[in-house]
Amino acid sequence: xxxxxGGIFTSHVPGIGQAIAKGLQQDPxxxxxxxxxxxxxxxxxxxxxxxxxxxxxDHGLNFFLDAMPTFAIGAAGxxxxxxxxxxxxxxxxxxxxxxxxxxxxxxxxxxxxDPTMCQKMLVDHALAIxxxxxxxxxxxxPFKLVPIAINTVQxxxxxxxxxxxxxxxxxxxxxSWEGDEKIVVMGTGGLSHQLEGQRAGHINIEYDTFCMxxxxxxxxxxxxxxxxxxxxLAGSQGVEILNxxxxxxxMRGSVTEYSRNYHIPISxxxxxxxxxxxxxxxxx
Amino acid sequence: MFxxxxxxxxxIPGTYVFDGDAAQRGFAINDMCFSFNKAENREAFAADEExxxxxxxxxxxxxxxxxxxxxxxxxxxxxxxxxxxxxxGILGLGVQDIGALQTGTTVDEFKAALLAHGTRLxxxxxxxxxx
Numbered sequence: 001x002x003x004x005x006g007g008i009f010t011s012h013v014p015g016i017g018q019a020i021a022k023g024l025q026q027d028p029x030x031x032x033x034x035x036x037x038x039x040x041x042x043x044x045x046x047x048x049x050x051x052x053x054x055x056x057x058d059h060g061l062n063f064f065l066d067a068m069p070t071f072a073i074g075a076a077g078x079x080x081x082x083x084x085x086x087x088x089x090x091x092x093x094x095x096x097x098x099x100x101x102x103x104x105x106x107x108x109x110x111x112x113x114d115p116t117m118c119q120k121m122l123v124d125h126a127l128a129i130x131x132x133x134x135x136x137x138x139x140x141x142p143f144k145l146v147p148i149a150i151n152t153v154q155x156x157x158x159x160x161x162x163x164x165x166x167x168x169x170x171x172x173x174x175x176s177w178e179g180d181e182k183i184v185v186m187g188t189g190g191l192s193h194q195l196e197g198q199r200a201g202h203i204n205i206e207y208d209t210f211c212m213x214x215x216x217x218x219x220x221x222x223x224x225x226x227x228x229x230x231x232x233l234a235g236s237q238g239v240e241i242l243n244x245x246x247x248x249x250x251m252r253g254s255v256t257e258y259s260r261n262y263h264i265p266i267s268x269x270x271x272x273x274x275x276x277x278x279x280x281x282x283x284x
Numbered sequence: 285m286f287x288x289x290x291x292x293x294x295x296i297p298g299t300y301v302f303d304g305d306a307a308q309r310g311f312a313i314n315d316m317c318f319s320f321n322k323a324e325n326r327e328a329f330a331a332d333e334e335x336x337x338x339x340x341x342x343x344x345x346x347x348x349x350x351x352x353x354x355x356x357x358x359x360x361x362x363x364x365x366x367x368x369x370x371x372x373g374i375l376g377l378g379v380q381d382i383g384a385l386q387t388g389t390t391v392d393e394f395k396a397a398l399l400a401h402g403t404r405l406x407x408x409x410x411x412x413x414x415x
Contacts (some may be wrong), residue, residue, distance in 0.1 A: 015379075059366045064318045085320045085370030153366055155303040196365035198356070199298030200383040201394060203401040205408065232296045236365070243361055264402035268379050 036261025061124035069116035075101035097144035107173035167249020187247025189240025312364020314339035317367035
Protein backbone atom coordinates (compact mmCIF):
# COMPACT_ATOMS: atom_id res chain seq x y z
CA UNK A 1 0.00 0.00 0.00
CA UNK A 2 1.09 3.53 -0.60
CA UNK A 3 2.37 5.64 2.27
CA UNK A 4 2.36 9.39 2.87
CA UNK A 5 5.74 9.85 4.51
CA GLY A 6 5.62 13.57 5.15
CA GLY A 7 4.94 17.09 4.01
CA ILE A 8 7.20 19.94 2.95
CA PHE A 9 5.92 23.48 3.39
CA THR A 10 7.81 26.43 1.98
CA SER A 11 7.70 29.90 0.45
CA HIS A 12 7.93 30.30 -3.33
CA VAL A 13 9.23 33.87 -3.85
CA PRO A 14 10.36 34.28 -7.51
CA GLY A 15 13.61 35.90 -6.34
CA ILE A 16 14.66 32.55 -4.83
CA GLY A 17 14.79 31.16 -8.37
CA GLN A 18 17.10 33.97 -9.41
CA ALA A 19 19.28 33.35 -6.34
CA ILE A 20 19.55 29.66 -7.27
CA ALA A 21 20.45 30.57 -10.86
CA LYS A 22 23.21 32.87 -9.58
CA GLY A 23 24.44 30.38 -6.98
CA LEU A 24 23.81 32.72 -4.03
CA GLN A 25 23.08 29.98 -1.47
CA GLN A 26 26.01 31.11 0.70
CA ASP A 27 25.38 34.84 0.23
CA PRO A 28 24.67 36.47 3.63
CA UNK A 29 21.23 37.68 2.48
CA UNK A 30 20.13 34.25 1.23
CA UNK A 31 22.02 31.78 3.43
CA UNK A 32 19.61 31.87 6.41
CA UNK A 33 16.79 30.83 4.08
CA UNK A 34 18.66 28.17 2.08
CA UNK A 35 20.09 26.64 5.27
CA UNK A 36 16.53 25.75 6.28
CA UNK A 37 16.59 23.09 3.56
CA UNK A 38 19.45 21.01 4.99
CA UNK A 39 17.09 18.86 7.10
CA UNK A 40 14.75 18.55 4.11
CA UNK A 41 17.62 17.25 1.96
CA UNK A 42 18.66 14.72 4.62
CA UNK A 43 15.10 13.53 5.02
CA UNK A 44 14.46 13.18 1.29
CA UNK A 45 17.75 11.29 0.88
CA UNK A 46 16.61 8.87 3.54
CA UNK A 47 12.93 8.54 2.58
CA UNK A 48 13.30 8.65 -1.23
CA UNK A 49 9.64 9.38 -2.02
CA UNK A 50 8.37 8.14 -5.40
CA UNK A 51 5.53 10.64 -5.74
CA UNK A 52 5.16 14.36 -5.08
CA UNK A 53 1.67 15.80 -4.60
CA UNK A 54 2.11 19.57 -4.66
CA UNK A 55 -0.54 22.10 -3.59
CA UNK A 56 0.30 25.55 -4.96
CA UNK A 57 -1.32 28.58 -6.60
CA ASP A 58 -0.85 29.65 -10.19
CA HIS A 59 0.17 33.30 -10.65
CA GLY A 60 -1.01 33.72 -14.22
CA LEU A 61 0.97 31.19 -16.22
CA ASN A 62 -1.56 28.43 -16.84
CA PHE A 63 -4.75 30.07 -15.58
CA PHE A 64 -6.15 33.48 -16.44
CA LEU A 65 -9.29 35.29 -15.30
CA ASP A 66 -11.27 33.99 -18.30
CA ALA A 67 -11.61 30.66 -16.47
CA MET A 68 -10.33 30.45 -12.92
CA PRO A 69 -10.75 27.10 -11.19
CA THR A 70 -11.04 27.00 -7.41
CA PHE A 71 -9.30 23.61 -7.31
CA ALA A 72 -7.49 22.16 -10.34
CA ILE A 73 -5.84 18.74 -10.46
CA GLY A 74 -3.21 17.95 -13.08
CA ALA A 75 -3.73 14.68 -14.94
CA ALA A 76 -0.99 14.96 -17.54
CA GLY A 77 1.82 12.62 -18.50
CA UNK A 78 4.29 15.42 -17.92
CA UNK A 79 4.34 19.07 -16.86
CA UNK A 80 6.62 21.93 -17.65
CA UNK A 81 7.38 25.45 -16.52
CA UNK A 82 7.44 28.32 -19.01
CA UNK A 83 8.41 32.00 -19.04
CA UNK A 84 6.07 33.87 -16.68
CA UNK A 85 6.96 37.26 -18.08
CA UNK A 86 10.43 37.75 -16.63
CA UNK A 87 12.36 35.71 -19.18
CA UNK A 88 13.14 32.90 -16.74
CA UNK A 89 12.53 29.34 -17.88
CA UNK A 90 14.45 26.15 -18.39
CA UNK A 91 13.50 24.12 -15.35
CA UNK A 92 13.51 20.42 -16.12
CA UNK A 93 10.09 19.01 -17.10
CA UNK A 94 8.29 17.01 -14.44
CA UNK A 95 7.07 13.46 -15.09
CA UNK A 96 3.39 13.01 -14.31
CA UNK A 97 1.44 10.04 -13.03
CA UNK A 98 -1.94 10.24 -14.76
CA UNK A 99 -3.22 6.98 -13.27
CA UNK A 100 -2.78 8.37 -9.75
CA UNK A 101 -4.15 11.78 -10.79
CA UNK A 102 -7.32 10.16 -12.08
CA UNK A 103 -7.62 8.03 -8.94
CA UNK A 104 -7.46 11.22 -6.86
CA UNK A 105 -9.97 12.95 -9.15
CA UNK A 106 -12.38 10.02 -8.99
CA UNK A 107 -12.13 9.76 -5.22
CA UNK A 108 -12.50 13.46 -4.40
CA UNK A 109 -15.44 13.86 -6.79
CA UNK A 110 -17.02 10.78 -5.18
CA UNK A 111 -16.67 12.74 -1.93
CA UNK A 112 -18.51 15.66 -3.58
CA UNK A 113 -15.59 17.96 -4.35
CA ASP A 114 -15.63 19.53 -7.83
CA PRO A 115 -12.08 19.96 -9.13
CA THR A 116 -11.17 21.08 -12.64
CA MET A 117 -9.38 18.23 -14.44
CA CYS A 118 -6.32 19.26 -16.47
CA GLN A 119 -4.69 17.00 -19.05
CA LYS A 120 -2.46 19.90 -20.05
CA MET A 121 -1.12 22.17 -17.35
CA LEU A 122 1.87 24.48 -17.13
CA VAL A 123 3.27 24.80 -13.61
CA ASP A 124 4.68 28.13 -12.45
CA HIS A 125 7.37 29.23 -9.98
CA ALA A 126 5.13 28.31 -7.06
CA LEU A 127 5.87 24.68 -7.87
CA ALA A 128 9.20 24.96 -9.69
CA ILE A 129 11.09 26.85 -6.98
CA UNK A 130 10.14 24.65 -4.01
CA UNK A 131 11.06 21.59 -6.08
CA UNK A 132 14.46 23.12 -6.95
CA UNK A 133 14.98 23.91 -3.27
CA UNK A 134 14.08 20.42 -2.11
CA UNK A 135 16.02 18.48 -4.78
CA UNK A 136 18.87 20.87 -5.69
CA UNK A 137 21.24 18.31 -7.17
CA UNK A 138 18.81 16.08 -9.07
CA UNK A 139 19.97 15.37 -12.62
CA UNK A 140 16.50 14.05 -13.35
CA UNK A 141 13.52 14.24 -11.03
CA PRO A 142 13.33 11.19 -8.76
CA PHE A 143 9.55 11.52 -8.32
CA LYS A 144 6.35 11.56 -10.33
CA LEU A 145 4.23 14.66 -9.88
CA VAL A 146 0.58 15.35 -9.20
CA PRO A 147 0.13 19.15 -9.18
CA ILE A 148 -2.94 20.60 -7.48
CA ALA A 149 -3.61 24.32 -7.95
CA ILE A 150 -5.77 26.31 -5.53
CA ASN A 151 -7.16 29.73 -6.46
CA THR A 152 -5.61 32.38 -4.22
CA VAL A 153 -5.91 35.13 -6.86
CA GLN A 154 -9.55 35.84 -7.67
CA UNK A 155 -11.99 36.38 -4.80
CA UNK A 156 -14.06 34.71 -3.55
CA UNK A 157 -11.34 32.26 -2.49
CA UNK A 158 -12.17 28.89 -1.00
CA UNK A 159 -12.34 29.01 2.79
CA UNK A 160 -9.50 27.59 4.87
CA UNK A 161 -11.90 24.87 6.06
CA UNK A 162 -12.79 23.96 2.48
CA UNK A 163 -9.09 23.74 1.58
CA UNK A 164 -8.41 21.57 4.63
CA UNK A 165 -11.35 19.28 3.85
CA UNK A 166 -10.24 19.06 0.21
CA UNK A 167 -6.75 18.13 1.40
CA UNK A 168 -8.25 15.45 3.67
CA UNK A 169 -10.11 14.00 0.68
CA UNK A 170 -6.88 13.97 -1.36
CA UNK A 171 -5.16 12.26 1.60
CA UNK A 172 -7.85 9.56 1.74
CA UNK A 173 -7.50 9.06 -2.01
CA UNK A 174 -3.73 8.62 -1.62
CA UNK A 175 -4.23 6.15 1.22
CA SER A 176 -6.61 4.07 -0.92
CA TRP A 177 -4.21 3.96 -3.88
CA GLU A 178 -3.19 0.35 -4.39
CA GLY A 179 0.37 1.04 -5.53
CA ASP A 180 3.26 0.75 -3.08
CA GLU A 181 4.66 4.23 -3.72
CA LYS A 182 6.01 6.42 -0.98
CA ILE A 183 4.42 9.86 -1.23
CA VAL A 184 5.49 13.31 -0.07
CA VAL A 185 3.01 16.19 -0.11
CA MET A 186 4.01 19.82 -0.49
CA GLY A 187 2.24 23.10 0.25
CA THR A 188 3.86 26.27 -1.11
CA GLY A 189 3.58 30.03 -0.65
CA GLY A 190 3.45 32.43 2.26
CA LEU A 191 4.10 33.19 4.91
CA SER A 192 2.96 36.75 5.58
CA HIS A 193 3.57 39.22 2.75
CA GLN A 194 1.74 41.80 0.70
CA LEU A 195 2.87 43.13 -2.65
CA GLU A 196 0.15 45.63 -3.47
CA GLY A 197 -1.32 48.79 -2.02
CA GLN A 198 -0.30 51.30 0.60
CA ARG A 199 0.17 48.36 3.00
CA ALA A 200 2.78 46.70 0.71
CA GLY A 201 5.54 45.22 2.85
CA HIS A 202 3.12 44.06 5.55
CA ILE A 203 4.52 41.23 7.67
CA ASN A 204 2.95 39.60 10.74
CA ILE A 205 5.39 37.59 12.84
CA GLU A 206 2.75 36.70 15.44
CA TYR A 207 0.31 35.23 12.92
CA ASP A 208 3.06 33.31 11.10
CA THR A 209 4.28 31.88 14.42
CA PHE A 210 0.73 30.89 15.30
CA CYS A 211 0.47 29.02 11.98
CA MET A 212 3.84 27.29 12.34
CA UNK A 213 3.20 26.33 15.98
CA UNK A 214 -0.14 24.75 15.13
CA UNK A 215 0.56 23.23 11.73
CA UNK A 216 1.68 19.86 13.10
CA UNK A 217 -0.31 19.48 16.32
CA UNK A 218 -3.55 21.38 15.75
CA UNK A 219 -4.01 22.42 12.13
CA UNK A 220 -7.70 23.04 12.68
CA UNK A 221 -6.69 26.08 14.73
CA UNK A 222 -5.83 27.67 11.36
CA UNK A 223 -9.42 27.22 10.21
CA UNK A 224 -10.88 29.73 12.67
CA UNK A 225 -10.09 32.59 10.28
CA UNK A 226 -11.85 33.25 6.98
CA UNK A 227 -9.77 33.84 3.85
CA UNK A 228 -10.43 37.59 4.22
CA UNK A 229 -9.34 37.41 7.87
CA UNK A 230 -6.09 35.87 6.65
CA UNK A 231 -5.65 38.66 4.09
CA UNK A 232 -6.00 41.15 6.93
CA LEU A 233 -3.65 39.22 9.21
CA ALA A 234 -1.03 37.92 6.80
CA GLY A 235 -1.35 40.22 3.79
CA SER A 236 -2.88 39.77 0.36
CA GLN A 237 -0.36 37.12 -0.61
CA GLY A 238 -0.06 35.68 2.90
CA VAL A 239 -3.36 34.01 2.03
CA GLU A 240 -1.26 31.52 0.04
CA ILE A 241 -1.16 29.62 3.33
CA LEU A 242 -4.32 28.00 1.96
CA ASN A 243 -1.91 25.73 0.04
CA UNK A 244 -0.21 24.77 3.31
CA UNK A 245 -3.58 24.09 4.92
CA UNK A 246 -4.66 21.79 2.07
CA UNK A 247 -1.35 19.90 2.09
CA UNK A 248 -1.54 19.50 5.87
CA UNK A 249 -5.07 18.16 5.44
CA UNK A 250 -3.70 15.35 3.27
CA MET A 251 -1.58 14.14 6.20
CA ARG A 252 -4.01 12.09 8.26
CA GLY A 253 -1.74 10.04 10.46
CA SER A 254 0.16 11.01 13.57
CA VAL A 255 2.00 14.16 12.47
CA THR A 256 5.19 15.50 14.05
CA GLU A 257 7.38 18.48 13.25
CA TYR A 258 10.77 17.45 11.84
CA SER A 259 12.24 20.85 11.02
CA ARG A 260 11.33 24.51 10.89
CA ASN A 261 13.03 27.63 9.55
CA TYR A 262 11.61 31.15 9.61
CA HIS A 263 13.54 34.06 8.17
CA ILE A 264 12.70 37.70 7.38
CA PRO A 265 12.98 39.08 4.80
CA ILE A 266 13.31 37.26 1.53
CA SER A 267 12.26 39.88 -0.97
CA UNK A 268 9.01 41.23 0.56
CA UNK A 269 8.22 37.98 2.34
CA UNK A 270 8.49 36.36 5.74
CA UNK A 271 9.95 33.12 4.40
CA UNK A 272 9.43 29.78 6.08
CA UNK A 273 10.29 26.15 5.51
CA UNK A 274 8.81 23.32 7.52
CA UNK A 275 8.99 19.55 7.23
CA UNK A 276 6.38 17.43 8.98
CA UNK A 277 6.47 13.65 9.25
CA UNK A 278 3.34 11.58 8.89
CA UNK A 279 3.32 8.33 10.86
CA UNK A 280 0.66 5.70 10.72
CA UNK A 281 -1.65 5.95 13.69
CA UNK A 282 -0.88 3.33 16.29
CA UNK A 283 -3.78 0.94 16.65
CA UNK A 284 -3.87 -0.05 20.31
CA MET B 285 -29.46 43.87 -4.72
CA PHE B 286 -28.19 40.38 -4.10
CA UNK B 287 -24.77 41.38 -2.87
CA UNK B 288 -23.51 44.01 -0.51
CA UNK B 289 -23.07 47.46 -1.96
CA UNK B 290 -19.48 48.65 -2.20
CA UNK B 291 -19.63 50.64 1.01
CA UNK B 292 -20.77 47.61 3.00
CA UNK B 293 -17.95 45.47 1.77
CA UNK B 294 -15.17 44.69 4.19
CA UNK B 295 -12.38 47.22 3.93
CA ILE B 296 -8.80 46.29 4.77
CA PRO B 297 -6.71 49.47 4.89
CA GLY B 298 -4.11 49.81 2.14
CA THR B 299 -5.25 46.52 0.60
CA TYR B 300 -7.05 45.84 -2.70
CA VAL B 301 -9.15 42.68 -2.42
CA PHE B 302 -9.42 41.40 -5.98
CA ASP B 303 -13.13 40.59 -6.03
CA GLY B 304 -15.60 40.17 -8.85
CA ASP B 305 -16.06 43.90 -9.37
CA ALA B 306 -12.31 44.48 -9.60
CA ALA B 307 -11.97 41.50 -11.95
CA GLN B 308 -14.65 42.89 -14.29
CA ARG B 309 -13.25 46.41 -14.17
CA GLY B 310 -9.71 45.19 -14.73
CA PHE B 311 -10.22 42.47 -17.32
CA ALA B 312 -8.53 44.35 -20.18
CA ILE B 313 -5.48 45.51 -18.21
CA ASN B 314 -4.99 42.06 -16.71
CA ASP B 315 -5.52 40.40 -20.10
CA MET B 316 -2.80 42.61 -21.55
CA CYS B 317 -0.44 41.78 -18.67
CA PHE B 318 -1.16 38.05 -19.07
CA SER B 319 0.03 38.36 -22.69
CA PHE B 320 3.45 39.46 -21.39
CA ASN B 321 4.26 35.84 -20.58
CA LYS B 322 5.49 35.74 -24.18
CA ALA B 323 8.72 37.60 -24.97
CA GLU B 324 7.48 38.80 -28.37
CA ASN B 325 4.51 40.50 -26.68
CA ARG B 326 6.79 42.21 -24.17
CA GLU B 327 8.85 43.49 -27.07
CA ALA B 328 5.75 44.69 -28.92
CA PHE B 329 4.58 46.62 -25.85
CA ALA B 330 8.00 48.19 -25.34
CA ALA B 331 8.13 49.19 -29.00
CA ASP B 332 4.73 50.93 -29.02
CA GLU B 333 2.87 51.10 -25.71
CA GLU B 334 -0.10 53.03 -27.11
CA UNK B 335 -0.76 50.62 -29.97
CA UNK B 336 -0.41 47.65 -27.64
CA UNK B 337 -2.86 49.11 -25.10
CA UNK B 338 -5.34 49.80 -27.90
CA UNK B 339 -5.05 46.19 -29.05
CA UNK B 340 -6.26 45.03 -25.63
CA UNK B 341 -9.03 47.62 -25.36
CA UNK B 342 -7.80 49.39 -22.23
CA UNK B 343 -9.98 52.24 -20.96
CA UNK B 344 -8.65 55.80 -21.06
CA UNK B 345 -8.17 55.66 -17.30
CA UNK B 346 -6.19 52.42 -17.57
CA UNK B 347 -4.00 53.86 -20.32
CA UNK B 348 -3.34 56.98 -18.27
CA UNK B 349 -2.26 55.13 -15.14
CA UNK B 350 0.07 52.95 -17.21
CA UNK B 351 1.57 55.99 -18.96
CA UNK B 352 2.03 57.60 -15.55
CA UNK B 353 3.49 54.38 -14.01
CA UNK B 354 0.87 54.96 -11.29
CA UNK B 355 0.70 51.61 -9.49
CA UNK B 356 -2.09 52.59 -7.08
CA UNK B 357 -4.02 53.87 -10.10
CA UNK B 358 -3.54 50.52 -11.82
CA UNK B 359 -4.96 48.76 -8.75
CA UNK B 360 -7.91 51.16 -8.64
CA UNK B 361 -8.65 50.45 -12.29
CA UNK B 362 -8.84 46.72 -11.59
CA UNK B 363 -5.27 45.61 -12.12
CA UNK B 364 -4.28 42.52 -10.15
CA UNK B 365 -0.78 42.56 -8.69
CA UNK B 366 0.10 39.05 -9.95
CA UNK B 367 -0.53 40.22 -13.53
CA UNK B 368 0.85 43.73 -12.99
CA UNK B 369 4.10 42.08 -11.86
CA UNK B 370 4.63 41.01 -15.47
CA UNK B 371 4.28 44.64 -16.63
CA UNK B 372 6.64 45.71 -13.84
CA GLY B 373 9.24 43.34 -15.26
CA ILE B 374 9.13 45.12 -18.64
CA LEU B 375 9.50 48.46 -16.86
CA GLY B 376 12.51 47.12 -14.97
CA LEU B 377 10.78 47.37 -11.60
CA GLY B 378 11.14 44.71 -8.90
CA VAL B 379 8.64 44.12 -6.10
CA GLN B 380 10.57 46.44 -3.81
CA ASP B 381 10.51 49.24 -6.38
CA ILE B 382 6.76 48.66 -6.67
CA GLY B 383 6.47 48.62 -2.88
CA ALA B 384 8.27 51.95 -2.60
CA LEU B 385 6.13 53.53 -5.33
CA GLN B 386 2.94 52.50 -3.54
CA THR B 387 3.97 53.42 -0.02
CA GLY B 388 5.52 56.77 -0.92
CA THR B 389 8.95 55.79 0.37
CA THR B 390 12.32 55.38 -1.27
CA VAL B 391 13.40 51.86 -2.23
CA ASP B 392 16.04 51.97 0.52
CA GLU B 393 13.41 52.96 3.08
CA PHE B 394 11.11 50.18 1.89
CA LYS B 395 13.91 47.62 2.17
CA ALA B 396 14.89 48.97 5.60
CA ALA B 397 11.31 48.48 6.83
CA LEU B 398 11.43 44.83 5.72
CA LEU B 399 14.81 44.34 7.42
CA ALA B 400 13.38 45.88 10.60
CA HIS B 401 10.88 43.01 10.78
CA GLY B 402 13.84 40.63 10.59
CA THR B 403 15.61 42.49 13.40
CA ARG B 404 12.46 42.29 15.53
CA LEU B 405 12.21 38.55 14.86
CA UNK B 406 15.84 38.06 15.97
CA UNK B 407 15.16 40.02 19.17
CA UNK B 408 12.06 37.95 19.89
CA UNK B 409 14.02 34.74 19.28
CA UNK B 410 16.83 35.81 21.63
CA UNK B 411 14.33 36.78 24.31
CA UNK B 412 12.66 33.40 23.89
CA UNK B 413 16.00 31.65 24.31
CA UNK B 414 16.78 33.69 27.42
CA UNK B 415 13.38 32.99 28.99
